[in-house]
Amino acid sequence: MNPFATAPTPLRCVLIANRGEIAVRVMRTCRRLGVTTVAVFSEADRDALHVREADRSAFIGAGPATANYLDARTVIEAAIASGADAIHPGYGFLSENAGFAEACETAGIRFIGPSARAIEIMGSKIEAKRIAAELGIPTVPGFDGSNASVEDFAREAARIGYPVLIKASAGGGGRGMRRVDRPEAFASAHADAAQEAAAAFGDATLLLEKLIGSPRHIEVQLFGDTHGNLVHLYDRDCSVQRNNQKVLEEAPAPNLSPATRRKLHDHALRLGNAIGYHSAGTVEFILGTGSDEPYFLEMNTRLQVEHPVTEEVCGVDLVEWQLRVAAGLPLPLRQDEIRLKGHAIEARLAAEQPAEGFLPSIGTVLALTPPSHARFDSGIAAGSQIGTLYDSMLGKVISHGASRAAAREGLTTGLEELAVLGVRCNQRFLADCIAAPAFAEGMATTGFLEQTFPGGWRPDRLLLLEARAWAALAWSRTAQDSPWLRQDGFRVTGHGRPATLRLHVEDAFGAADLEFRIGRDGILAQCGEDRVRISSDPDIASLPAKAGAPALCRDGGAIAISHRGLGLTVLVARKARSHAASSAAAQGTGSLTAPLPGLVTGVLASVGQKLSAGDVVVTMEAMKLVHSLTAPFDGVVTRIHRAQGEVVPAKALILEMEEE
Numbered sequence: 001m002n003p004f005a006t007a008p009t010p011l012r013c014v015l016i017a018n019r020g021e022i023a024v025r026v027m028r029t030c031r032r033l034g035v036t037t038v039a040v041f042s043e044a045d046r047d048a049l050h051v052r053e054a055d056r057s058a059f060i061g062a063g064p065a066t067a068n069y070l071d072a073r074t075v076i077e078a079a080i081a082s083g084a085d086a087i088h089p090g091y092g093f094l095s096e097n098a099g100f101a102e103a104c105e106t107a108g109i110r111f112i113g114p115s116a117r118a119i120e121i122m123g124s125k126i127e128a129k130r131i132a133a134e135l136g137i138p139t140v141p142g143f144d145g146s147n148a149s150v151e152d153f154a155r156e157a158a159r160i161g162y163p164v165l166i167k168a169s170a171g172g173g174g175r176g177m178r179r180v181d182r183p184e185a186f187a188s189a190h191a192d193a194a195q196e197a198a199a200a201f202g203d204a205t206l207l208l209e210k211l212i213g214s215p216r217h218i219e220v221q222l223f224g225d226t227h228g229n230l231v232h233l234y235d236r237d238c239s240v241q242r243n244n245q246k247v248l249e250e251a252p253a254p255n256l257s258p259a260t261r262r263k264l265h266d267h268a269l270r271l272g273n274a275i276g277y278h279s280a281g282t283v284e285f286i287l288g289t290g291s292d293e294p295y296f297l298e299m300n301t302r303l304q305v306e307h308p309v310t311e312e313v314c315g316v317d318l319v320e321w322q323l324r325v326a327a328g329l330p331l332p333l334r335q336d337e338i339r340l341k342g343h344a345i346e347a348r349l350a351a352e353q354p355a356e357g358f359l360p361s362i363g364t365v366l367a368l369t370p371p372s373h374a375r376f377d378s379g380i381a382a383g384s385q386i387g388t389l390y391d392s393m394l395g396k397v398i399s400h401g402a403s404r405a406a407a408r409e410g411l412t413t414g415l416e417e418l419a420v421l422g423v424r425c426n427q428r429f430l431a432d433c434i435a436a437p438a439f440a441e442g443m444a445t446t447g448f449l450e451q452t453f454p455g456g457w458r459p460d461r462l463l464l465l466e467a468r469a470w471a472a473l474a475w476s477r478t479a480q481d482s483p484w485l486r487q488d489g490f491r492v493t494g495h496g497r498p499a500t501l502r503l504h505v506e507d508a509f510g511a512a513d514l515e516f517r518i519g520r521d522g523i524l525a526q527c528g529e530d531r532v533r534i535s536s537d538p539d540i541a542s543l544p545a546k547a548g549a550p551a552l553c554r555d556g557g558a559i560a561i562s563h564r565g566l567g568l569t570v571l572v573a574r575k576a577r578s579h580a581a582s583s584a585a586a587q588g589t590g591s592l593t594a595p596l597p598g599l600v601t602g603v604l605a606s607v608g609q610k611l612s613a614g615d616v617v618v619t620m621e622a623m624k625l626v627h628s629l630t631a632p633f634d635g636v637v638t639r640i641h642r643a644q645g646e647v648v649p650a651k652a653l654i655l656e657m658e659e660e
């Protein structure tokens with residue numbers, strides 16, 4: 001059944017030297033084709049999805065990636081021990097390490113990728129640009145003085161004209177780059193870039209380029225075999241970037257003249273042919289605003305993160321092609337047989353908080369609902385631990401449609417359907433990017449995010465209110481001190497007179513007092529001037545079954561919710577006597593207890609101190625959120641049990657007070 005079992009180089013068993021979404025992605029194709037898979041894993045990844053998806057798995061060491069996923073010898077030994085015929089490197093890690101590719105072949109293990117020589121040549125941006133220029137492919141004006149002094153560099157910068165970009169020749173992933181706007185800033189930027197390059201890539205070689213203002217990033221997918229065939233699979237636009245890292249990617253690139261598109265494909269093929277390229281590779285270009293002359297940037301000698309958009313529009317499986325080529329078989333299609341069908345867009349799902357300067361988030365995925373209308377390539381499942389050892393990219397949502405508008409719509413739906421509870425992710429931010437006019441029109445440049453969200457991104461106010469309202473209602477149905485469970489006969493059935501419910505919520509976006517009106521016209525939630533209708537039916541018990549009800553679950557004493565792509569962890573409390581009160585303070589007992597396990601960051605009162613209801617008495621940090629515990633009534637502090645700096649378990653008694 002395995003089509004490669006009898007190929008010139010048989011592939012029966014492949015070790016995937018990677019983790020996360022790309023490892024899972026490669027395994028999917030292997031499984032479909034009957035190729036046995038071997039996962040490798042670090043200590044932190046013992047229970048990771050890619051390990052569970054593999055037929056076999058090998059532990060390759062604890063600690064940071066340098067001690068396992070980046071350790072060439074250990075990975076190759078694992079391949080030999082597990083009987084693998086080949087290694088698929090994925091992207092990142094060892095994928096662009098020529099020494100690793102060579103060591104694989106020396107050990108008799110096929111490296112699924114291009115030749116070590118191609119990796120070596122293209123791994124140097126300086127060398128790659130030199131070859132491109134020799135072939136008559138335009139490159140960004142700059143200076144490639146490998147061994148030049150900082151003075152030489154500064155002189156060249158003045159000649160090229162500011163602003164300039166200093167780059168690491170061995171760079172990748174947007175690292176080792178420094179924009180310099182003035183000559184006075186050059187020397188220190190040069191030193192910083194050299195240091196970052198040495199630390200990240202073990203090579204401090206720098207190059208200089210003219211900074212092209214807000215260009216578009218356009219790239220061409222190449223594929224070659226070992227029989228001398230080389231084809232392109234059209235182009236992708238990856239202009240929406242943050243810190244020179246891609247955020248949204250699509251195929252084909254929109255709004256390109258046929259002449260420019262032809263130029264891009266021709267340049268890429270010329271370069272690939274010149275170095276006898278085989279396997280998957282991507283040639284990257286930038287295109288200045290209003291220009292139809294693409295400049296060559298670099299070549300990535302591996303499968304790209306954004307390869308799925310090309311797969312969708314070309315109807316091919318690029319991992320299968322990689323396996324075929326590694327098995328010594330020719331490409332399955334000729335250039336004239338590769339046709340474009342529709343449009344595809346991909347969004348990178350990351351464990352990060354766009355509203356807080358894109359701070360990475362960590363935690364445990366409590367529940368995961370994949371999108372039902374879009375492709376979802378991910379490395380996570382319920383129970384996955386998101387830590388700080390690896391990249392914050394958790395997966396990708398990919399939508400394919402007959403037109404660009406259809407692909408955009410499908411991606412928005414996919415991002416809104418996808419719910420990751422327990423770890424804060426960037427879906428809503430991604431959906432808002434897709435909705436922005438510049439992207440909608442296919443006119444985004446690398447300046448897109450700054451232009452679209454000049455003051456940073458915040459979720460839409462009404463959407464935030466909706467999410468909080470759903471969380472608060474869910475809490476009120478299940479919480480110990482839920483008003484619905486009170487013994488005083490408080491009931492809302494829809495038949496009686498309208499009822500009002502006041503709840504206080506706190507989450508990463510701040511605190512708010514919500515007022516619910518529940519009556520014949522349904523459930524309305526109000527916060528200040530903002531008002532949303534949660535349901536047209538007043539029966540709260542039926543809410544979870546409603547179409548459009550968000551995914552939610554308990555997270556300690558809080559509610560984790562994902563509403564149309566907006567993920568939150570919300571603490572809810574009954575509002576005591578119309579004053580704000582946290583869940584701990586809301587017991588009405590005068591005992592302030594920790595709502596979640598966490599750190600006491602401040603005790604703002606002393607014994608004997610008089611407080612008014614709603615005064616903030618204790619601040620805590622739990623699950624990376626700041627919580628404030630407030631006085632539930634006017635009274636006096638009688639005892640303080642915990643001090644600032646203490647780590648306390650959930651429900652720990654922190655402070656007691658007495659009514660005056």
Ligand code: ADP
Nearest residue numbers: 091092093172173174245246300304305306391
């Ligand atoms: P692509 O061009 O495929 O979008 P990126 O530049 O975004 O690639 O990088 C792909 C992945 O590889 C990212 O997860 C990135 O963090 C990682 N990566 C890129 N360069 C390196 C490197 N030199 N070492 C380790 N990981 C890298």
Ligand code: ADP
Nearest residue numbers: 140171172173174175209210211212217244446
């Ligand atoms: P990496 O190896 O980190 O991917 P690239 O050379 O591909 O480095 O550049 C990454 C991104 O940085 C590009 O997609 C583009 O947005 C930006 N960039 C690179 N070179 C220039 C330049 N000369 N002018 C403006 N932007 C650039």
Ligand code: MG
Nearest residue numbers: 173284297298
């Ligand atoms: Mg690049």
